[in-house]
Amino acid sequence: MEPLVNLTSRVAVIPEADIDTDTIFPARFLLLTVKKGLGRYAFHDRWTVSGVEAPGFPLIPGAADPARILIAGRNFGCGSSREQAVWALHDLGVRVILAASFGEIFRSNCFKSGVLPIVLPQADLDRLQTAGILTIDLATLTVAAPGLAPLAFEIEDWRREALMNGWDDVLVLLKTQADAIAIFEAARRAAAPWLFPTAP
Amino acid sequence: MPDGPRTLYEKLWSSHVVRDEGDGVCVIYVDRHLLHEVSTPQAFEGLRAKGLPVRRPETHLAVVDHAIPTRNRGGPISDPQAAAQIALLEANCREFGIELIPVQDVRQGIVHVIGPELGFTEPGITLVCGDSHTTTHGAFGALAFGIGASECESVMAANVLRQTRAKTLLVRVSGAFAPGVAAKDLILAIVGRLGGAGATGYAIEYAGPTIAAMSMAERMTVCNMTIEAGSRTGLIAPDETTFAWLEGRPFAPQGADWDRAIAGWRALPSDSGAVFDQTLEIDAATLAPQVTWGSSPDQVAAIGGRVPDPAAQGSEAAQRKTARAIDYMGLTPGGALEDIAIDKVFIGSCTNSRIEDLRAAADIARGRHVAAGVGAIVVPGSGQVKRQAEAEGLDKVFLAAGFEWREPGCSLCVAMNDDRLQPGERCASTSNRNFEGRQGPGARTHLMSPAMAAAAAVTGRLTDVRKLAV
Ligand code: SF4
Numbered sequence: 001m002e003p004l005v006n007l008t009s010r011v012a013v014i015p016e017a018d019i020d021t022d023t024i025f026p027a028r029f030l031l032l033t034v035k036k037g038l039g040r041y042a043f044h045d046r047w048t049v050s051g052v053e054a055p056g057f058p059l060i061p062g063a064a065d066p067a068r069i070l071i072a073g074r075n076f077g078c079g080s081s082r083e084q085a086v087w088a089l090h091d092l093g094v095r096v097i098l099a100a101s102f103g104e105i106f107r108s109n110c111f112k113s114g115v116l117p118i119v120l121p122q123a124d125l126d127r128l129q130t131a132g133i134l135t136i137d138l139a140t141l142t143v144a145a146p147g148l149a150p151l152a153f154e155i156e157d158w159r160r161e162a163l164m165n166g167w168d169d170v171l172v173l174l175k176t177q178a179d180a181i182a183i184f185e186a187a188r189r190a191a192a193p194w195l196f197p198t199a200p
Numbered sequence: 201m202p203d204g205p206r207t208l209y210e211k212l213w214s215s216h217v218v219r220d221e222g223d224g225v226c227v228i229y230v231d232r233h234l235l236h237e238v239s240t241p242q243a244f245e246g247l248r249a250k251g252l253p254v255r256r257p258e259t260h261l262a263v264v265d266h267a268i269p270t271r272n273r274g275g276p277i278s279d280p281q282a283a284a285q286i287a288l289l290e291a292n293c294r295e296f297g298i299e300l301i302p303v304q305d306v307r308q309g310i311v312h313v314i315g316p317e318l319g320f321t322e323p324g325i326t327l328v329c330g331d332s333h334t335t336t337h338g339a340f341g342a343l344a345f346g347i348g349a350s351e352c353e354s355v356m357a358a359n360v361l362r363q364t365r366a367k368t369l370l371v372r373v374s375g376a377f378a379p380g381v382a383a384k385d386l387i388l389a390i391v392g393r394l395g396g397a398g399a400t401g402y403a404i405e406y407a408g409p410t411i412a413a414m415s416m417a418e419r420m421t422v423c424n425m426t427i428e429a430g431s432r433t434g435l436i437a438p439d440e441t442t443f444a445w446l447e448g449r450p451f452a453p454q455g456a457d458w459d460r461a462i463a464g465w466r467a468l469p470s471d472s473g474a475v476f477d478q479t480l481e482i483d484a485a486t487l488a489p490q491v492t493w494g495s496s497p498d499q500v501a502a503i504g505g506r507v508p509d510p511a512a513q514g515s516e517a518a519q520r521k522t523a524r525a526i527d528y529m530g531l532t533p534g535g536a537l538e539d540i541a542i543d544k545v546f547i548g549s550c551t552n553s554r555i556e557d558l559r560a561a562a563d564i565a566r567g568r569h570v571a572a573g574v575g576a577i578v579v580p581g582s583g584q585v586k587r588q589a590e591a592e593g594l595d596k597v598f599l600a601a602g603f604e605w606r607e608p609g610c611s612l613c614v615a616m617n618d619d620r621l622q623p624g625e626r627c628a629s630t631s632n633r634n635f636e637g638r639q640g641p642g643a644r645t646h647l648m649s650p651a652m653a654a655a656a657a658v659t660g661r662l663t664d665v666r667k668l669a670v
Contacts, residue, residue, distance in 0.1 A: 016520070016521070016524070017517055017521055018396050018397070018496055018521065020496070020633075020635045022633070022635040022636070022637060022638050023635065023636055023637070026615075026637050026641065027614045027615050027616040027637075027638070028615055028616050028620075030238050030266070030616050031267060031279070031281035031282055031285050031616055032281070033241035033242070033284070033285055033288055034241075034242075035242045035245070045636070045637050045641050045642075073517075074397065074517075075396060075397040075400070075430065078396060078397065078430060079332065079427075079633060079635060080331075080332050080633075081239065081330055081331055081332040081346040081347060081348055082238070082239065082348075083239070083242070083330075083348035083349040083350060086348075087242075101397055101400060103397075103400075103430070104400055104401070104430070104431075104432050105332055105346055105347065105348060105432065108347075108348060108351070109348035109349075109350065109351075112348065112350035112351070113350070156223075156225060156364065158221070158225065158362065168250075169350060169351075169354060169362075170246065170250065170252070170350075170353050170354045170357050170358065171250065173227070173354055173357070173358045173360055173362065174252070174357060174358050177218060177219060177227050177358065177360055180218045180219045180227065181218055181229070181358060181359065181360055184218045184229050185229075185359075188229065188231075191464075192324075192325075192461070192464070193457065194453035194454075194457040194461065195231055195232075195259075195325065197258055198256075198258055
C-alpha cells in the first residue's frame with residue numbers, strides 16, 4: 001500500500017447525503033474479479049446516461065487534473081460492503097474523503113487501500129467546499145484551506161500509523177498477533193471443541 | 201468493559217477478544233466465515249501474492265449465489281463474466297482447501313439462508329462474510345457482521361480482525377402484529393424510525409415479547425435489514441426457539457457437545473439491569489403494512505399513506521433528498537401509495553426467501569392470478585427451501601397464479617445476474633435495498649413483505665394486503 005502522509009489537491013464536491021456503494025460502484029460491474037483499473041466504473045450511472053457522458057459530474061474518469069480529495073455528503077458509502085467502491089475511487093486518484101459521517105464498512109475498507117476518510121462537522125465541510133484546494137496532513141491531523149484556520153480531525157492511532165507507513169493489514173496482524181492468536185485458540189478449543197473439528 | 205450486568209453484545213465481544221488495545225479497539229477472533237463469489241476473488245489473490253495459506257480451512261464455507269442465473273441451471277452459464285467468476289471461486293476453494301457447496305447441490309442458496317440452514321451459524325460465535333447483510337445471522341445470538349474483501353483476506357490468513365467496540369442500542373418491541381402485518385413491516389418501520397444512518401456505530405439488540413414470540417425466519421428478516429439503519433450488527437438473544445431450530449443441523453454441535461453448547465448459550469442473553477447506550481420502544485400492534493416510496497430503505501410509509509411533499513421536509517438537505525428520490529422514482533408528491541402501478545414483482549432475497557415467506561406469499565396468490573402486464577418471479581432462498589416448497593405444493597400455487605418459479609440465488613435483489621429490470625420499470629420487491637439502480641440502471645424498487653408483494657402482483661399496483669381476504 002502506498003503511504004499517505006500529506007496531500008495537497010484540488011477538491012471535488014458531491015454534497016448529496018446517503019450516497020450508497022451501489023451508486024459509487026454499480027452491481028453489474030462486480031462480475032469483474034480484478035482490483036485495478038476500476039476507476040472507469042466509479043459513479044458510472046451518475047455521469048453517463050445510456051453511455052453518453054452527462055456534463056458537470058465532478059468525478060469523471062480520465063480527467064486531466066483529477067481531484068485527489070473528495071468532499072461528500074453525510075453517510076457516504078452506506079449500504080453494500082463491496083470494497084470495489086474504494087478501489088474504484090482510489091483508481092480515479094481519490095486518496096482523501098471528507099464527510100460528516102460514513103457507512104461503517106466503507107470507512108473501514110478505505111484504510112485497507114490507503115484512502116483516508118475524515119469526519120468533520122457539516123458546518124466545517126460547507127465552508128471547505130468553496131476552498132478549491134485543501135491540504136491534509138496526517139502528521140498533525142489537520143485539514144487546511146487557504147484563508148481558513150486549520151481544522152483538526154481524529155482517527156484511530158493504529159489506522160494512522162498504517163496509512164503513514166503504507167502497511168498491509170494482513171501482514172501486520174500476522175506479525176504482531178501470532179502468539180495471542182495461538183493462546184486464544186487453545187482456550188477456545190477447550191471451551192467449544194465442536195468449533196475445532198480437526199486436531200491441533 | 202463494565203463489571204456487573206452485561207448485554208448480549210458485550211458478552212459476545214468480550215469472549216472473542218484476542219488482544220485489548222485500549223479505547224475500545226480490540227483484535228477479535230473470528231470463529232466462522234462464509235464466502236461467496238463476489239467479495240472473495242481479490243482476497244484470495246492477496247493471499248496468493250503474499251504466499252499465505254488459509255490458517256484454518258475448516259472455519260470457512262463457500263457458496264455461489266450472486267452471479268448465478270436462476271433459470272436453466274443444468275446448462276452452461278451464458279454470461280461469460282459470471283461463468284468466470286463462479287469458476288474462479290471453485291478454483292480458489294480447491295487451491296486453499298475450503299469447502300464449497302456445489303452449484304447443483306440441494307444445499308446451494310443465498311449465503312444468509314444456507315449458513316443458518318446448515319447450522320454453520322450458531323449462538324455465541326463470531327461469524328463474518330464479505331457481505332453487509334451478514335447481520336442476518338445475529339438472529340441466532342451470533343456476533344455477525346459484514347466486512348470488506350481485505351478483511352476477508354485477514355480472516356482467511358489469521359482468523360482475526362481489529363475492530364472497535366460498538367455502542368449498544370436496544371430496540372424493544374411489544375404488541376402483537378395485526379393480521380396482514382409481518383416481520384418485514386416491523387423492520388421497515390424501525391429503519392424508517394431510525395433513519396439510514398441512525399444506528400451507525402451501534403450494535404442493535406432486538407428484544408421484547410414480540411421478538412421472543414417470533415419464528416427464526418421472522419427474526420432473520422428483522423436482523424437482515426439492520427444494516428439499512430447503518431448498523432453492522434443486529435442481535436437477538438438465543439432461546440428455546442433458537443435451540444429447537446438448530447438441533448440436528450449438519451454443522452451444529454452433536455451429542456455431548458450439544459448439551460455443553462446449549463448450557464453456554466443459555467448464559468448469553470443480556471443480564472437484567474444491563475445498560476444500553478440508547479433504547480427505542482416500538483409498539484408492533486399499531487403497525488400497518490409498510491412500503492418504501494423512495495430510493496433508500498428509510499424512505500418508507502404505511503401503505504395507506506402518500507408520497508411526501510419535499511417542501512414539507514424540515515431541512516434543506518432533507519428537501520433535496522426527498523425531491524431527488526421522488527424524481528428518480530417517477531412519482532408525484534401527495535399521490536396515494538395505493539395508486540402506484542407496478543411492472544414487476546420479486547419474491548426472494550436473503551430478507552424474505554425462506555419457506556415461511558413463500559407460504560405467506562402463496563396464501564395471497566392461491567386462487568388469484570398475476571395482473572395483466574405484470575411479470576412476477578418467486579426465487580427460493582436455497583435448494584432446501586425450494587424442495588420443501590415443492591413438497592407443500594407451493595410451486596403449483598405460484599405457477600397456477602402466473603408467477604415464475606425459479607432456482608435459488610440472489611436474483612433480482614442485485615442487478616448482477618440475468619435477472620434485471622429495464623430502465624424505468626417499477627418493481628414490488630421483498631428484498632432489502634431500493635437504492636438507485638439496485639435492480640438495474642434506472643430501475644425503481646418498492647420494498648415490502650412477501651404477502652404485500654403477492655398482493656401487488658395480483659392487483660398490478662401497490663395494495664394493502666388486508667383488503668384481499670385470504
Ligand atoms: S439476496 Fe441480495 S442482499 Fe442478500 S446476499 Fe444476495 S444480493 Fe445481497
